[in-house]
Amino acid sequence: MTETTPRTPVPGDATPRVAILGASGKMGRHAVPAVRAAQGLELVAELGSGDPLQAVLDAGATHVLDLTVPDASPENVAFAVEHGLHVVVGTSGWGAERRAALEERLAARPGVGVLIAPNFSVGSVLASAFAARAARWFESVEVVELHHPAKLDAPSGTAVRTAEMIAASRAEAGVGPSPDATERDPDGARGAVVDGVHVHAVRLRGLEAHQEVLLGGPGEQLTVRHDAFDRQAYMPGVVLALREVAGRPGLTYGLDAVLGLD
Numbered sequence: 001m002t003e004t005t006p007r008t009p010v011p012g013d014a015t016p017r018v019a020i021l022g023a024s025g026k027m028g029r030h031a032v033p034a035v036r037a038a039q040g041l042e043l044v045a046e047l048g049s050g051d052p053l054q055a056v057l058d059a060g061a062t063h064v065l066d067l068t069v070p071d072a073s074p075e076n077v078a079f080a081v082e083h084g085l086h087v088v089v090g091t092s093g094w095g096a097e098r099r100a101a102l103e104e105r106l107a108a109r110p111g112v113g114v115l116i117a118p119n120f121s122v123g124s125v126l127a128s129a130f131a132a133r134a135a136r137w138f139e140s141v142e143v144v145e146l147h148h149p150a151k152l153d154a155p156s157g158t159a160v161r162t163a164e165m166i167a168a169s170r171a172e173a174g175v176g177p178s179p180d181a182t183e184r185d186p187d188g189a190r191g192a193v194v195d196g197v198h199v200h201a202v203r204l205r206g207l208e209a210h211q212e213v214l215l216g217g218p219g220e221q222l223t224v225r226h227d228a229f230d231r232q233a234y235m236p237g238v239v240l241a242l243r244e245v246a247g248r249p250g251l252t253y254g255l256d257a258v259l260g261l262d
Contacts, residue, residue: 016086016242019045019061021053021076022068027090027231031067034235041242053079063242066091070153074098081105081112088241089116090234092157094253103251113245115252118157120237122259124211127226128158129261131213132165134222136173138215141166142191146202146210154201155192158211161254166213167195209233 023046070093
């Protein structure tokens with residue numbers, strides 16, 4: 001992986017020519033005008049679920065923005081990598097096994113960059129990084145993520161990524177697991193467990209995308225919370241990822257590296 005590899009310079013005359021997959025979806029409807037308006041990017045194709053991937057090549061794309069669904073995303077990314085296209089992925093479902101398979105595929109295409117972002121919101125990425133750094137100083141930590149009821153996965157990719165970062169930070173500092181005397185939980189009230197960190201998912205009408213990390217120590221509590229009220233919050237990160245991905249050959253997981261937080 002190239003999560004900590006310095007950015008590779010890209011020739012100045014290479015204007016990213018972007019094809020958006022999932023252009024008619026909830027994220028895609030915001031990404032299309034954002035990419036179209038972004039300086040230094042050229043939108044060349046907008047594909048829906050029924051459109052053939054060959055249209056990406058026919059349009060002369062150099063970059064693919066995948067905003068589809070978890071079942072379709074691996075095939076889309078494999079197609080792009082096989083044809084030497086750089087990819088930014090905003091689709092969930094890219095667990096460790098899928099990422100490992102993608103790294104093997106990328107080994108045969110050393111010049112291709114793929115950036116998978118569990119969250120494109122700069123504020124959210126910063127909040128997760130802050131929480132991970134703070135977690136080594138607190139005895140207890142749990143994550144609560146709250147989303148709209150149309151979200152397909154739980155816990156969210158952002159919450160999983162946050163829990164992984166928290167666990168890594170605490171392990172590096174030699175911090176043990178959060179204290180928990182629970183002996184019986186037949187209905188899973190304690191939530192999912194990601195790398196030893198409890199993660200709770202709420203699905204509620206009226207919400208968009210929200211996450212809070214609760215950190216507790218003797219006599220005090222720290223809450224690190226981020227709220228996204230509209231998908232416009234993700235567009236600066238989308239544009240940034242498209243501008244940067246070609247300079248980061250291999251697999252980059254998370255917007256953290258692009259922001260210098262890795």
